[in-house]
Amino acid sequence: MSIIIYIAVMAGVTYLIRMIPFTLFRKKIKSPFFRSFLYYIPYAVLSAMTIPAIFFSTGSIATSVIGTIVAVVLAYFNFPLIAVALAAAGSAFFAGFFF
Numbered sequence: 001m002s003i004i005i006y007i008a009v010m011a012g013v014t015y016l017i018r019m020i021p022f023t024l025f026r027k028k029i030k031s032p033f034f035r036s037f038l039y040y041i042p043y044a045v046l047s048a049m050t051i052p053a054i055f056f057s058t059g060s061i062a063t064s065v066i067g068t069i070v071a072v073v074l075a076y077f078n079f080p081l082i083a084v085a086l087a088a089a090g091s092a093f094f095a096g097f098f099f
Helices: 002-024 032-056 061-076 081-095
Strands: none
Touching: 032 061, 061 081
């Protein structure tokens, strides 16, 4: 029975998160500051969730740093996302043999 309650609460919270902006902001937002603030929120939240996971996923900070450096360098040179992800994971994996 508790799983049904959990699912209902999760559905309610998800619905409220999606419904509240539509009820509060009926007109177009004209403030440049507020518009830029809303524009960058998804990137900030994604970074805040991803960065800690990067450094604690391998169990070794050294291998995580090596994988992150490889990913940043490849992303800087506009490599495709799959190439960046595979190279970063591979470099962290092989660095694990040395650290």
